Amino acid sequence: MKKLNVGLIGYGFMGRTHSNAFRKVNNFFDLEYKPVLRAICARSEDKAIDFADKWGYESVETDWRALIARKDIDLIDIATPNNSHAEIAIAAAKAGKMIMCEKPLSMDGPEGKKMVAAVEKAKVPNMVWYNYRRVPAVTLAKQLIDEGKLGKIFHYRAKFLQDWTISPELPQGGAGLWRLDAKVAGSGVTGDLLAHCIDTAVWLNGSIDKVNAMTETFIKERKHTETGKVQKVQIDDACAFLARFNNGSLATFESTRYARGHKALYTFEINGEKGSLAWDLHDLHRLQYFNYADEGRVRGWRNIHVTDGDQPYMKNWWVPGLQIGYEHTFVHQVADFIQGLSSGKPASPTFRDALETQYVCDAVLKSARTQKWEKVPKK
Numbered sequence: 001m002k003k004l005n006v007g008l009i010g011y012g013f014m015g016r017t018h019s020n021a022f023r024k025v026n027n028f029f030d031l032e033y034k035p036v037l038r039a040i041c042a043r044s045e046d047k048a049i050d051f052a053d054k055w056g057y058e059s060v061e062t063d064w065r066a067l068i069a070r071k072d073i074d075l076i077d078i079a080t081p082n083n084s085h086a087e088i089a090i091a092a093a094k095a096g097k098m099i100m101c102e103k104p105l106s107m108d109g110p111e112g113k114k115m116v117a118a119v120e121k122a123k124v125p126n127m128v129w130y131n132y133r134r135v136p137a138v139t140l141a142k143q144l145i146d147e148g149k150l151g152k153i154f155h156y157r158a159k160f161l162q163d164w165t166i167s168p169e170l171p172q173g174g175a176g177l178w179r180l181d182a183k184v185a186g187s188g189v190t191g192d193l194l195a196h197c198i199d200t201a202v203w204l205n206g207s208i209d210k211v212n213a214m215t216e217t218f219i220k221e222r223k224h225t226e227t228g229k230v231q232k233v234q235i236d237d238a239c240a241f242l243a244r245f246n247n248g249s250l251a252t253f254e255s256t257r258y259a260r261g262h263k264a265l266y267t268f269e270i271n272g273e274k275g276s277l278a279w280d281l282h283d284l285h286r287l288q289y290f291n292y293a294d295e296g297r298v299r300g301w302r303n304i305h306v307t308d309g310d311q312p313y314m315k316n317w318w319v320p321g322l323q324i325g326y327e328h329t330f331v332h333q334v335a336d337f338i339q340g341l342s343s344g345k346p347a348s349p350t351f352r353d354a355l356e357t358q359y360v361c362d363a364v365l366k367s368a369r370t371q372k373w374e375k376v377p378k379k
């Protein structure tokens with residue numbers, strides 16, 4: 001097996017999911033390359049050393065520029081907050097490194113466009129970690145839609161609900177709460193949660209033509225974790241938008257961090273002339289399927305337990321009936337990235353694919369300001 005020397009930047013939530021995926025992928029998938037955990041980069045050396053010990057990284061760096069300069073690194077994996085993605089990715093592309101970057105690709109469309117230009121100019125393999133595409137039930141939905149099982153599509157609806165920012169005592173900014181700081185996150189639920197819904201939607205149902213959105217910031221001021229000063233909150237706490245897809249279908253999207261009782265309720269449903277599909281992250285191994293062609297007496301929603309060997313990714317895991325979970329989606333993503341290297345056919349979403357989601361997010365935020373329908377720019 002050829003070595004794929006990985007340099008990871010950021011050891012937080014995603015640093016762990018990625019490390020786990022790099023470590024496990026060759027145990028479950030037959031691939032030409034084997035990821036080697038060469039270096040973890042974090043600003044705190046002590047924490048980087050702890051992380052390296054726990055996950056098996058061979059070395060640590062405290063400056064991502066030094067990591068990118070290393071000759072023994074093939075792939076830069078970006079698992080840092082959103083405002084650092086562009087600078088790191090552009091430098092990594094100039095240095096000829098492959099790049100896997102966390103979502104959202106960038107702070108906004110224009111920044112994402114520069115990232116796309118950089119990786120395409122350098123001709124380096126690149127991918128964005130929109131991992132929900134690789135939940136087997138979601139990949140099965142993609143297969144069924146592409147095979148025409150739903151026929152003409154009329155509706156798409158998605159939501160992503162959480163409830164962790166309801167307390168006015170919660171500060172904004174800093175290491176654990178950068179998602180509440182617009183300067184670091186770019187936006188609130190739109191870039192954080194709806195970006196996932198949009199990525200899946202565009203993958204399943206094609207491009208979005210225009211959107212009409214509303215956003216709200218329920219808690220207007222919060223103390224900043226680092227300065228202690230009470231400051232205006234500049235992120236969207238909640239966002240709902242209508243969309244028209246290029247294929248003529250209509251859509252609704254909703255996301256909030258104020259839906260008491262919901263931790264990470266990502267759901268979508270798609271309705272076509274011949275059938276419908278529905279999926280729910282809290283029951284992620286199941287796909288609901290309604291097929292109008294079924295005999296009338298027994299027609300109804302099928303609840304497909306996506307664990308069989310002929311269903312996406314599942315032949316690489318256990319035996320039929322035994323399900324997998326969230327962390328496996330990242331393993332699938334690494335497997336697909338490596339298969340893309342071998343076949344020369346890049347796995348999606350590339351930076352260019354992910355730019356489309358960025359443009360939709362920009363149009364959503366613009367529409368919330370203008371209170372008008374906004375066209376999504378072509379990527």
Ligand SMILES: NC(=O)c1ccc[n+]([C@@H]2O[C@H](COP(=O)([O-])OP(=O)(O)OC[C@H]3O[C@@H](n4cnc5c(N)ncnc54)[C@H](O)[C@@H]3O)[C@@H](O)[C@H]2O)c1
Nearest residue numbers: 010011012013014015042043079080081082102103104129
């Ligand atoms: N694909 C998904 O489902 C998913 C889920 C969560 C987060 N994310 C994305 O992953 C990224 C990271 O999110 P997270 O939840 O892991 O955040 P986190 O706060 O848990 O971790 C961020 C890490 O980046 C490090 N970091 C920050 N600036 C750095 C710098 N200049 N140099 C080196 N390290 C630096 C921090 O120390 C920390 O280790 C974000 O872009 C986020 O949107 C994606």
